[in-house]
Amino acid sequence: xxxxxxxxxxxxxxxxxxxxxxxxxxxxxxxxxxxxxxxxxxxxxxxxxxxxxxxxxxxxxxxxxxxxxxxxxxxxxxxxxxxxxxxxxxxxxxxxxxxxxxxxxxxxxxxxxxxxxxxxxxxxxxxxxxxxxxxxxxxxxxxxxxxxxxxxxxxxxxxxxxxxxxxxxxxxxxxxxxxxxxxxxxxxxxxxxxxxxxxxxxxxxxxxxxxxxxxxxxxxxxxxxxxxxxxxxxxxxxxxxxxxxxxxxxxxxxxxxxxxxxxxxxxxxxxxxxxxxxxxxxxxxxxxxxxxxxxxxxxxxxxxxxxxxxxxxxxxxxxxxxxxxxxxxxxxxxxxxxxxxxxxxxxxxxxxxx
Amino acid sequence: xxxxxxxxxxxxxxxxxxxxxxxxxxxxxxxxxxxxxxxxxxxxxxxxxxxxxxxxxxxxxxxxxxxxxxxxxxxxxxxxxxxxxxxxxxxxxxxxxxxxxxxxxxxxxxxxxxxxxxxxxxxxxxxxxxxxxxxxxxxxxxxxxxxxxxxxxxxxxxxxxxxxxxxxxxxxxxxxx
Numbered sequence: 001x002x003x004x005x006x007x008x009x010x011x012x013x014x015x016x017x018x019x020x021x022x023x024x025x026x027x028x029x030x031x032x033x034x035x036x037x038x039x040x041x042x043x044x045x046x047x048x049x050x051x052x053x054x055x056x057x058x059x060x061x062x063x064x065x066x067x068x069x070x071x072x073x074x075x076x077x078x079x080x081x082x083x084x085x086x087x088x089x090x091x092x093x094x095x096x097x098x099x100x101x102x103x104x105x106x107x108x109x110x111x112x113x114x115x116x117x118x119x120x121x122x123x124x125x126x127x128x129x130x131x132x133x134x135x136x137x138x139x140x141x142x143x144x145x146x147x148x149x150x151x152x153x154x155x156x157x158x159x160x161x162x163x164x165x166x167x168x169x170x171x172x173x174x175x176x177x178x179x180x181x182x183x184x185x186x187x188x189x190x191x192x193x194x195x196x197x198x199x200x201x202x203x204x205x206x207x208x209x210x211x212x213x214x215x216x217x218x219x220x221x222x223x224x225x226x227x228x229x230x231x232x233x234x235x236x237x238x239x240x241x242x243x244x245x246x247x248x249x250x251x252x253x254x255x256x257x258x259x260x261x262x263x264x265x266x267x268x269x270x271x272x273x274x275x276x277x278x279x280x281x282x283x284x285x286x287x288x289x290x291x292x293x294x295x296x297x298x299x300x301x302x303x304x305x306x307x308x309x310x311x312x313x314x315x316x317x318x319x320x321x322x323x324x325x326x327x328x329x330x331x332x333x334x335x336x337x338x339x340x341x342x343x344x345x346x347x348x349x350x351x352x353x354x
Numbered sequence: 355x356x357x358x359x360x361x362x363x364x365x366x367x368x369x370x371x372x373x374x375x376x377x378x379x380x381x382x383x384x385x386x387x388x389x390x391x392x393x394x395x396x397x398x399x400x401x402x403x404x405x406x407x408x409x410x411x412x413x414x415x416x417x418x419x420x421x422x423x424x425x426x427x428x429x430x431x432x433x434x435x436x437x438x439x440x441x442x443x444x445x446x447x448x449x450x451x452x453x454x455x456x457x458x459x460x461x462x463x464x465x466x467x468x469x470x471x472x473x474x475x476x477x478x479x480x481x482x483x484x485x486x487x488x489x490x491x492x493x494x495x496x497x498x499x500x501x502x503x504x505x506x507x508x509x510x511x512x513x514x515x516x517x518x519x520x521x522x523x524x525x526x527x528x529x530x531x
Contacts, residue, residue, distance in 0.1 A: 115394070176391040177391075
C-alpha cells in the first residue's frame with residue numbers, strides 16, 4: 001500500500017479525479033473549494049490535461065456538457081451559490097443522459113451567504129437541482145479519505161448509469177487535512193457507443209441533446225430514466241452503521257455532522273445511554289433499508305444537520321413515523337458542538353421526544 | 355488510548371498553519387490518527403490565523419478543536435480569545451515577546467517563551483513558530499530527533515532542503531534555555 005500523505009480534502013478530490021482519468025476540468029473560483037481549481041491548474045498542463053477557468057459557473061457547466069458528450073471523464077466544482085448557477089446545465093446533462101462529476105463544497109446560505117461550512121444544499125442536491133424530473137447520484141464524504149474515494153466512485157457510477165454524480169461536501173471537509181492513501185485500481189471506462197467522437201464515415205452520427213418536442217416521446221424518456229433510477233435505488237445505496245447493534249436511540253448524520261455526532265455518541269455511551277448512528281454515504285439514493293430496520297427497535301431518531309433540517313424529511317419517510325424524529329442543528333455556517341448533540345441524546349434518553 | 359488536541363493561534367505570516375501541519379505530520383509518522391483544520395476566509399488575510407490539530411490513538415471524530423488540551427498563543431488577541439477555552443489541566447504556550455500579560459488561569463500549566471526574540475537573536479526571524487513547537491514537543495516528552503527530522507522533510511519542500519537544519523536548530527532553542 002502506498003504511503004499515506006496529509007492532504008486537504010479539496011486537493012484529495014482533485015488528485016483522485018486525475019487518477020480516475022479525468023483530464024478536463026472547468027471551474028470558476030469560490031471559497032471554500034478554490035484549492036480544487038488551483039490544484040488542477042497546476043497539474044493538468046503537466047499531464048496533457050485541460051484546465052480552464054471559465055468566465056462564469058454557467059460557462060463551466062456547459063463546457064462540462066461538451067466534454068461529457070465525447071464520453072471523456074470531466075468535472076467541475078463550486079460552492080453553494082455557484083452550484084445554483086450551474087442548475088440549468090445540470091438539468092441539460094440529465095436530459096441528454098450524460099455522465100459527469102460535480103463537486104459542491106457547501107457554504108452557508110441562502111443568497112451569497114457566508115463562507116463557513118454548511119449542509120443546507122441537501123434539498124437542492126437530492127431533490128431539486130433544477131427543472132424537470134431528474135436525479136443525481138449524491139455522495140457525502142465524511143473524511144479526506146472519502147473525499148478521494150467517493151470522487152473515484154462518482155466517476156464510475158456516472159459512467160455506469162450515464163448520469164451526473166455529485167460529491168456533496170462542506171467547508172470543513174474541503175479545508176481540513178487528514179492522512180489519505182490514493183491507491184486505486186481504476187477499472188476501464190465502459191464502452192460509450194453514444195459518444196460524439198467522429199463517425200469516420202463508418203456510422204451514422206451521434207447527437208447529444210435534451211430537446212424533445214413530442215410529448216409522447218419525452219414521456220417515454222422520463223419513464224426509462226426512472227426505471228434506471230429504480231435500479232440505482234435498489235443497488236447503490238451506501239451507508240455506515242456505528243454502534244447500532246443495541247441502540248435505542250438512532251442518530252442520522254452525514255459528512256462533518258457525523259464526525260461531531262461520533263464524539264457525542266462515545267460520551268453518551270460512557271454515561272450508559274444506548275445510542276448509535278446511521279451515516280448515509282449516498283444521500284440519493286437515500287439508504288432507506290437501515291432506517292426501516294432501525295425503526296423496528298429504536299425509540300427515537302435524531303437528525304444532526306448543518307441546516308434548518310433537510311435530511312430529517314427523508315429520515316421521517318424512511319422510518320414511516322414509527323418513532324419520533326427530532327432535529328439537532330446549527331445553520332448559516334455554524335457547526336453543532338458534541339455537547340449540543342449529547343444534550344439532544346440525553347433528552348431523548350429521558351423520553352423527551354417532541 | 356490517548357487523544358491530544360492542539361490549537362495554534364496568532365496572526366497571518368507567523369507560520370501558524372505550517373507549525374500545525376508539521377505537528378500533524380509528526381503524528382502521522384508516529385503511527386497516530388491525525389487531523390488538521392485551519393481557520394479560513396477573510397480573517398486569514400492579515401488578521402488572525404489559527405488551526406486545530408488532533409493527534410490520537412483512535413480514529414479522530416470531530417476535527418474541530420473548541421477546547422484544546424494545548425494552546426499555542428502567538429499574539430495577544432489569540433490569548434484573549436482562547437485562554438478560557440483550554441481544558442482544565444491543559445497547557446498554554448505563550449510567545450512572551452509579543453504578549454506582555456500573564457495567563458490569568460491557575461488551573462493550567464503555562465510556558466512563557468520569548469520565541470520572537472529568540473528567533474531574531476538567532477537570525478531566523480521567521481522561525482518563532484518552530485521554536486515554540488520544539489518546546490511543545492519537549493514539554494510533552496515527544497521530541498525524538500529522528501521523527502522530527504522525518505516530519506520536517508515532509509513539510510519543507512526539496513528545493514528548500516537547506517532549511518531543514520535551520521528549522522531543527524530553531525526547535526532546540528527554547529529547550530536549551
